[in-house]
Amino acid sequence: MLRRRPQAVVGGLILLFVALRVGYLYWDYASHFEWTDYAFIAARQFAIAPKVSGYLIAVPVTDNEYVVAGQVIARIDDRDYRNTLAGAQAQVAAERANIENIDAQVVVQQAQIRANQAQVDQAQAALVFAQQQAKRYQELAVTAIAGTVQDSQRYTSGLRQQHAAVESAQATLALAQRQIEALKAQRDSAVANLGLRTAQRDQAQLDLSHTIVTADQPGRVVQLSAAVGEFAQAGTNLSIFVPDDTWVWANFKETQLDFMRPGQPVALEIDAYPERTIRGRVDSVQPGSGTAFSLLPAQNATGNYVKIVQRVPVKLIMDDLPIDVAVGPGMSVVPTVRIDPARSFLERLEAWL
Numbered sequence: 001m002l003r004r005r006p007q008a009v010v011g012g013l014i015l016l017f018v019a020l021r022v023g024y025l026y027w028d029y030a031s032h033f034e035w036t037d038y039a040f041i042a043a044r045q046f047a048i049a050p051k052v053s054g055y056l057i058a059v060p061v062t063d064n065e066y067v068v069a070g071q072v073i074a075r076i077d078d079r080d081y082r083n084t085l086a087g088a089q090a091q092v093a094a095e096r097a098n099i100e101n102i103d104a105q106v107v108v109q110q111a112q113i114r115a116n117q118a119q120v121d122q123a124q125a126a127l128v129f130a131q132q133q134a135k136r137y138q139e140l141a142v143t144a145i146a147g148t149v150q151d152s153q154r155y156t157s158g159l160r161q162q163h164a165a166v167e168s169a170q171a172t173l174a175l176a177q178r179q180i181e182a183l184k185a186q187r188d189s190a191v192a193n194l195g196l197r198t199a200q201r202d203q204a205q206l207d208l209s210h211t212i213v214t215a216d217q218p219g220r221v222v223q224l225s226a227a228v229g230e231f232a233q234a235g236t237n238l239s240i241f242v243p244d245d246t247w248v249w250a251n252f253k254e255t256q257l258d259f260m261r262p263g264q265p266v267a268l269e270i271d272a273y274p275e276r277t278i279r280g281r282v283d284s285v286q287p288g289s290g291t292a293f294s295l296l297p298a299q300n301a302t303g304n305y306v307k308i309v310q311r312v313p314v315k316l317i318m319d320d321l322p323i324d325v326a327v328g329p330g331m332s333v334v335p336t337v338r339i340d341p342a343r344s345f346l347e348r349l350e351a352w353l
Contacts, residue, residue: 033338035337036250048238051235055076056075059226063223065224073215089201092194226238262339266333266337279315282314
């Protein structure tokens, strides 16, 4: 047989060699990629709700509209809040005027204290003179040379009166000084009231600013339910907001994670745009399977355990997402990660050594 058809044998060997070579190349190429069709686009979408209540007077956006940071999404009638702010500002002005009035009273009272101090000094000087006069006439009354007992008694009485005048002036001075302390206490109370009124004014200003609902970041308005004329309660959802910051959760089998590392390149095929390939990279691998973080995680210690390959979420970042495509949470994706088994083996070997 071999002698009769040597060319067929050689051709068969060549075909076998080519098939083995192609099979090896395909295996080598396939071993550098991991893919899954269990992947979806994700984002931290959230509900947009006003912080204050009121009637909506404007909704300048529509469904699925793209908005930039700071763009107005809804306006609430602000007349009540402007009136509240005006009243709060008036109360702040009144408290400041009250403080200024107390400060003026303190200045007047300090001048009164200086006048009372002068009266005390005058009364003390008159007391010294009265003491001298009383002493002089007492001595003259004793000797009966140039004075009489009546003069001595008169100047002694004047001395007592002058003592009383000094005590009265000192009491008036002390009362004026105590009045300063009372004014300081009133001022402290007025300053505290000013702080309270200022806080109320700032809160009124903040409430007024909340009548304009704006976007804090760029993204799309989804499921818009707000309408002009509607009474919006504080915390009532007006719309869902989907930010521009999106990524892909790819649920790989745990057996596919051996050589997967952050930073590895990824080719993403979105089902909605099958003709386009989006480039990206591996961001991180969740430390645990998806079922471990579910509402009712599986309890595998019940005695009827069946081993099932688990799925582990891997976060993938899209680097060159075109601006003319609209992607959002829940859209299906097929990611293919280019892994590097040789590098991973060398890393393990280096760590072992």
